[in-house]
Amino acid sequence: MKLKKYLVIGLMLGFVAGPAHAEEHALFTTKSLTPETALKAVSAAMDKCRAEGYQVAVSVVDRMGNQQAMLRDRYAGAHTPETARRKAWTATSFRTNTSDLVEPTQAGTQQSGVRQVSGALMLGGGMLIDAGGSLVGAIGVSGAPNGDADDVCARAGIAAIEDDISF
Numbered sequence: 001m002k003l004k005k006y007l008v009i010g011l012m013l014g015f016v017a018g019p020a021h022a023e024e025h026a027l028f029t030t031k032s033l034t035p036e037t038a039l040k041a042v043s044a045a046m047d048k049c050r051a052e053g054y055q056v057a058v059s060v061v062d063r064m065g066n067q068q069a070m071l072r073d074r075y076a077g078a079h080t081p082e083t084a085r086r087k088a089w090t091a092t093s094f095r096t097n098t099s100d101l102v103e104p105t106q107a108g109t110q111q112s113g114v115r116q117v118s119g120a121l122m123l124g125g126g127m128l129i130d131a132g133g134s135l136v137g138a139i140g141v142s143g144a145p146n147g148d149a150d151d152v153c154a155r156a157g158i159a160a161i162e163d164d165i166s167f
Contacts, residue, residue, distance in 0.1 A: 030063060030134070030136075031131055031132075031134050031136050031165075032062055032063070032136060032137075033060065033062065033068060033129070033136050033137050033161075033165070035068055035069060037161050037164055037165065038060040038068035038069035038137070039060075039069045039071075040160055040161055040164070041058075041060050041069070041129070041139055041157040041158065041160055041161045042058040042059065042060050042069045042070065042071045042139070042157060043071065043157075043160075044156050044157045044159070044160030044161075045058040045139060045141055045153045045154055045156055045157030045160075046058050046071050046073060046153070046157075047156070048152065048153045048156035048157070049073070049141065049143070049144055049149075049153040050073065052144070052149065052152070052153070054143055054144040054145070054149065054153070055073040055074070055075040055076040055077075055143055056072075056073055056076050056080060056084070056141050056142060056143030056144055056150070056153060057070065057071065057072035057073070057076045057080035057081040057083070057084040057141075057142050057143055058070065058071050058084055058139065058140070058141050058142075058153070058154075058157060059081065059084040059085040059087075059088045059139070059140045060088060060129070060137055060138070060139050060140075060157075061085065061088040061089055061092055061137055061138055061140070062092075062136070062137045063092055063135050063136055063137055064092070065088075065089040065092045065093055065138075067085055067088075068137065070084065070085065073143070076142075076143045077143060079142070080142040080143040081142075083121065083123075083140075083142035083143075084125070084140040084141055084142040084143075085140060086119055086120070086121040086126075086140065087121055087123060087125045087126030087138075087140030087141070087142060087150075088126050088137075088138040088139055088140030089119055089120075089121075089126075089138070089140070090119070090120045090121050090122065090126050090140075091126035091127060091128050091138035091139075091140070092128070092135065092137065092138045093117075093119075093120065094114070094120075095128070095135065096128070097126060097127045097128055097151075098121065098122060098123060098124055098125060098126035098127070098140075098147070099124035099125075099126075099127075099147055099148070099151055101114075101122045102122050102123065102124060102147065105122045123147050123150075124146065124147015124148055124150055124151050125140055125141045125142055125144070125147050125150025125151060125153075125154060126138055126139070126140045126141075126154070127139055127140075127151065127154040127155065127158060129158055129161075129165070131165035131166065132165075132166065136165065139154045139157045139158060140154070141153045141154045141157075
């Protein structure tokens with residue numbers, strides 16, 4: 001009788017432990033930038049561009065491409081906020097800095113079709129934000145004279161938060 005009782009308890013515990021263990025694999029955890037960290041990155045990128053004499057807009061998106069922070073300098077073109085957001089979104093969507101997508105997606109290449117993806121923008125200025133090997137978002141800059149200059153400002157934004165996101 002005592003053995004039967006322990007067997008029933010053991011089976012019940014096994015049953016309870018089974019689904020809980022299965023649930024661990026049904027969910028995952030991700031890291032996200034706080035709004036304050038995103039704002040720090042866009043501010044630093046804008047400061048860098050101002051120091052270079054450029055009027056820009058800067059956007060930070062989370063790992064899923066949702067905008068977290070955006071700043072537009074007073075004389076930046078009306079198109080720059082949306083362009084910055086799309087550059088950041090493209091980087092997260094393709095998990096690649098946008099400067100690395102410009103050449104391989106040119107017309108006539110095998111990958112040129114990705115330029116038709118709604119919202120994608122294959123121009124320099126969109127850079128991934130990585131924290132300890134995990135993608136946590138991207139930054140996009142628009143308004144400098146070219147993608148290389150946008151990249152310089154984006155790197156300054158990332159550098160400003162590197163210590164904050166290291167783990």
